[in-house]
Structure formats: structure tokens, C-alpha cells
Amino acid sequence: MILISKKIMPKGYQGITLYPFMILRDAKLKSNAVVMNHERIHLKQQKELLIIPFYLLYGFEFLIRLFQYKNWNTAYRNISFEREAYSNEKKLNYLKLRPPFSFRKYL
Template identity: 75%
Template sequence: MILISKYITPKGYQGITLYPFVFLRDSKLKRNVVLINHERIHLKQQLELLILPFYIWYGIEFLFRLYQFKNWNSAYNNISFEREAYTNEKDLNYLKSRPLFSFKRFL
């Protein structure tokens, strides 16, 4: 389910996925098929890891990458879940053929 909230979506980001919801900063973004596909990839990742472990893994990996790169944006862009989503966001058929736990290829 896609919801619009500029308060839940972090500043500087267009959307955030908190299973089972996708929050977008602006209603116009609903027409952005690449962004929606990116967020749907995150929905699949979250479901695959039974939701809570996803957030734990995401947070720990972000902290590790922040220590590694010493830069917020570099840390965020190098999280395995984000790398998978950004790499495949333009492939609108990706989720149909995505293997289970494929984010591990991006570790």
C-alpha cells in the first residue's frame, strides 16, 4: 500500500518502505515507476527476512558501512539491500525472476 507522508519520509529521500507500506514524500511520485519498483524490491527483501531481522541487518550494515566509508551517503549507497534495489530498479520485471535471498550477491 502506497501512502503519502512528508513527515515519515526522511528529509532528502523520496520514499521509504516500512512493511507493508511504502511512504512517498509527494503524491506525484506515485507515477514514478522506477521509484515504485525500487520500493517494491525492499518490500520483497523485508518479507524474505521476516521483517524484523531485515531492519536489524539493515541497521547493523549501515553502521558498519558508515565506519568503513566515514560518509553518510556512501554508507547508505553501499548497504547490500540498497545496492540490489538501485541495480535492479529500472528492470520492471526483476521481481518476477528474482531468486530468494538475492541481496546476498551484493554483500
């Protein structure tokens, strides 16, 4: 389900996926194939990790990366889940070919 909300969206972000919702900053982003593919990659990650463990791992890895890089944005960009999504967001058939737990390659 896709929701549109500028209020929920952190500044500087276009979308966020909180299973089963994709929250987008602007309705026009629904037609942006790259943004939608990025968020669908996150949906797949969340499903394969049974949702709650995904968020625990995401948060834990973010804290490690924040300690490592001492910069919020750099830490966020280096979370394995984000690295997988950013690396493959332009490959619009990626989810059809993606092996399970592919985020591990980005740890």
C-alpha cells in the same frame, strides 16, 4: 499500502518502505515506475527475511558501512539491500525473475 508524507520522509529521499507501508514524499511518485519498483524490491527483501531480521541486518550493515566510509550517504548507498534495489530499479520485471535472497550478491 502507500502513504504520502513529506514530514516522515528524511530530507533527500523520495520513498521509504516500512513493511507493509510504502511512504512516498509526493503523490506523483505513485506513477513513477522506477521509484515504485525500488520500493517493491525492499518489500520483497523484508518479507523474505521475516521483517524484523531485515531491519536488524539493515541497521547493522549501515553501521559497518558508516564506519567503513565515514559518510552517511555513501554508507547508505552501499548497504546490500540498497545496492540490489538501486541496481535493479529500472528493470521493471526484476521481481518476477529475482531468485530469493538476491541481496547476498551485493554484500
